[in-house]
């Protein structure tokens with residue numbers, strides 16, 4: 759299974775084709791055991807992320823207990839693929855090199871978050887501290903879903919910009935996702 763996955767990844771990276779799901783009704787599942795957040799907070803953020811992408815495309819998303827098309831997992835260090843996580847950002851010295859999550863393009867759709875990061879859905883509570891001490895899970899969820907739908911991180915990284923309101927998609931991201939899947943029906 760792993761070798762098949764890696765082969766698919768390398769094909770994706772060098773073949774000039776669109777990464778997209780061949781169906782529009784997708785399922786997702788969440789393994790929240792190591793997130794450090796409550797089940798309800800994790801799910802709310804992921805559901806909010808899917809709602810944003812669903813609102814601008816013909817795509818629908820439904821949560822299933824396990825084995826969804828898009829599978830969310832919180833994991834630490836080596837976790838069974840070729841991309842071990844690097845631990846909590848601050849431990850590495852350079853925050854900007856810190857890997858928070860990685861996503862496999864369609865139609866693999868796996869989304870892995872680094873469970874060593876201090877995730878929160880409540881960034882307001884974190885404001886006023888000298889430096890941000892926690893990672894915004896909503897922002898990560900929005901970007902990771904975009905990647906799992908086929909957008910490159912050069913598009914989704916723009917949502918880190920301080921001028922982009924929290925919990926929204928950028929104009930570029932909407933144009934890019936609609937270029938792949940089209941506008942919403944109705």
Ligand SMILES: [Zn+2]
Nearest residue numbers: 837839841870
């Ligand atoms: Zn992984």
